[in-house]
Amino acid sequence: MRIDLNSVEYSIGNFRLGPVTYSIQDGEILGIGGPNGSGKSTLLRIMLRLLRPTGGSISIDGVDIADMMPRDLSRKLAYLPQNLFSPLNLSVQDVLLASEYSMDRRSSKLDELIDRYDLGNLRHRDFNTLSGGEKRLVMLIGAINQGSGAILMDEPDTFLDVDKEMQVMHEITALRDSGRIVVIILHDLNKLASLCDNVLMLKSGKVMAFGSTKSVLVPDVLEKMYSASFKVEQIAGMSRIEAFPRIKD
Amino acid sequence: MFRSIINFRKERVSGSSWLVFFVSIIVLLLVAVSSAFIGVVYIPPIQVTKIFLSQIPLIGHFFSSGIGAEHYQEIIVYLREPHILGAVIIGAVLGVGGAVIQSIFKNPITEPYMVGISSGAALGAVLSIALGLTILGIYTLQFLAFIFSALIVGIIYFFSLRSGRVPIVYMLLTGIAVSVFVSSLVAFMLYNSPSLASTSEVFFWLMGSVETITWVELAPVAVISVASMVILSLYSRELDTIQLGEDYARTVGVRVEMLKIVGLVLVTISVSAVVSISGLIGFVGLVVPHISRLIHGGSNRKVIPSSALFGAIFLVLAYDISRLVIEPKVVPIGIITGMIGVPFFVYLLRRLAGGYYAD
Structure with missing residues (x-):
């Protein structure tokens, strides 16, 4: 599978995003980074067709997502939102069944997946009564289970304990592999x-840099x-980034 | 009692929901049958039983109600039975309509009337009475109530459209605003014509009543209602998904705008149809889905059928009370549903405030 962002632009009020041009290939983890309000979630929402770009287009394997049926698009792209709330008290099982809507x-x-993440005891719990971390895991399981070629995740690490975070990061690597x-x-x-593998850095809607992480x-x-100010060290082949307060002259 | 129901829900095991459904169906049958024994005219229970048995196909002719009991037969078959069956269908439709509207609006304190059904139906009914319209004979009022109800929902929907989508908060606010406007028109007509306000027809219609329902009125409404409820229950998975947010529903492949249109159209048609024969019976659409969720959890796969059952049981019981509370008068059923429904709902909210609906 291949996702192409072709000069994608979006504007609302004074905020302008893009143009963003980038191709994402099979077996790639693309990180999107940048300060608050830089347009990271907006870009993700455009890729999911939740927002219509004001310029450019997005295609998956050469097909413009604007022309795809909702069911077909959900088989290509799964979404792990920042948060999910069930105002009418769905159980964990019901939330997971909702994520299977378009799949066989x-x-x-x-x-x-429930066994792997040891969530069997939560299956019949009211989803709203879960802790933030438990909710993230349930949503992640739903997104992985969708079986789509790509998963778009909005800060999956929030609220997770250190061991669950490592497990989730390992899962993401396994998905890429x-x-x-x-x-x-x-x-x-x-x-x-x-x-x-690669990162795309945004600031105030502009692409500041993209390419390999290093x-x-x-x-x-x-x-x-x-x-x-930043200091980047290479330790065992991995970048370690430290930030310091900037000293004004 | 509610503590045990809440505990039961928390610890529910597979199969227990089916037991609740089975028990609910038995209770509905018992409540509906026993309701025929209640009424202004005393009919000996043995006669009621004979009349029931005489209506069963194939074996009915073995149970004649007896010479001199024909008027009992008429009271049961032509008055009590359509009223009770009417209460069953109206209660079921309001319950299902409430469950669907709450799912579409993602809001536990909404009900079908909030999208303009009640104000539109009231406008149609009061117009028909005020202008003395008889274009469709005795069905003029029902027809106008139905048409105006659908018309007002349509107006609210189109006022809420924003570039091809209906943001649900807009629709809720537009619904409230247009409903207030339409209710003001109704109030103006009633104020301007004191004789109109004092007619029992208007009073009973605005308070809700099943006392005037006949078989001829009930038959088409029953067909529309049952068909709508069956189709709505087929959309329970989509309605579960939309509860988690429209954006999320879109990403798992639900055609959200289409679902909203189908849900709103079917709820409008079925609720307008029942309101056209009963007037405005309040609170069923708000309370009943919550009782269903309390027992079965939030999934519409169970909430929709159980709201139909609980709505039917609730309204037949309210009808019984409406006939017993000031004998031999029959109190409009909408007064009873409000009087039972509000304290019951406040009690439920207090019970649930500890966590169930807490944010």
Whole structure:
């Protein structure tokens, strides 16, 4: 599978995003980073066709997503939102069944995933009564189970305990290794560095840099984006990024 | 009692929901049958039983109600039975309509009347009485109530459209605003014509009543209602998904705008149809889906059928009370549903405030 962003633009009020041009290939983890309000979630929502771009287009394997049926699009792209709320008290099981809406239930791996994340005891709980971390795991299971070629994640690490976070990061790597695309918004630069193959950095809607993680997450680029100084070290082949308060002359 | 129901819901095991459905069906049958024993005219229970048995196909002719009991037969078959069956269908439709509207609006305190059905139907009914219209004979009022109800929902829908989509908050606010406007028109007509306001027809219509329902009126309404409820129940998965947010529903492949149109059209048709023969019976559409969720959890796969059953049971019981509370008078049923429904709902909210609906 291949996702092409062709000069994608979006504007609302004074905010302008783009143009963004980028191709995402099978087996790639693309990280989207940038300060608050830079347009990361907006870009993800445009890719999911939740927002209509004011310019440019997005295609999957050469087909414009604007021309795809909702069911077909959901088989290509799964979404892990930042938060999910069930105002009418669906159970965890009901929420997971909702994520299977477009898929053939025979290919469901729900039981296996629930076992892997040790969530069997939550199955009949009211989804709203779960902790933030438990909700994230349930939503992640739903998104993985959808079986789509790409998963678009909006800060999947929020609220997770350290062990669950490691498990989720390992799962994301495994998804990439099985040939799926993962597009992931992360605030933590070290997680971007350790997890992603490529990154796309946004600031105030503009693409500041994109490319391989090692080429983009360097002090020169980061200092243009954030009001801080940065030091990047390579430890065991991985970038370790430290931020310092910027000292004014 | 509610503590045990809440505990039961928390610990529910597979199969228990089916037991609740089975028990609900038995209770509905018992409540509906026993309701025929209640009425202004005393009919000996043995006669009621004989009349029931005499209506069963194939074996009915073995149970004649007896010489001199023909008027009992008329009271049961032509008065009580359509009223009770009317209450069953009206209660079921209001319950299902409430469950669907709450899912579409993602809001536990909405009900079918909030999208303009009640104000539109009231406008049609009061217009028909005020102008003395008889274009469709005795069905003029029902027809106008139905048409105006659908018309007002349509107007609210089109006022809420924003570039091909209906943001649900716009629709809720537009619904409230247009309903207030239409209710003001109704109030103006009633104020301007004191004789109109004092007619019992208007009073009974605005308060809701099943006392005037006949078989001829009920038959088409029953067909529309049952068909709408069956189709709505087929959309329970989509309605579950939309509860989690329209954006999320879109990403799993639900055609959200189409679902909203189908849901709103079917709820409008079925609720307008029942309101056209009963007038405005309040609170069933708000309370009943919550009782269903309390027992079965939030999924519409169970909430829709159980709201139909609980709505039917609730309204038949309210009808019984309406006939017993000031004998030999029959109190409009809408007064009873409000009087039972509001304290019951406040009680439920207090019970649930500890966590069930807490944000």
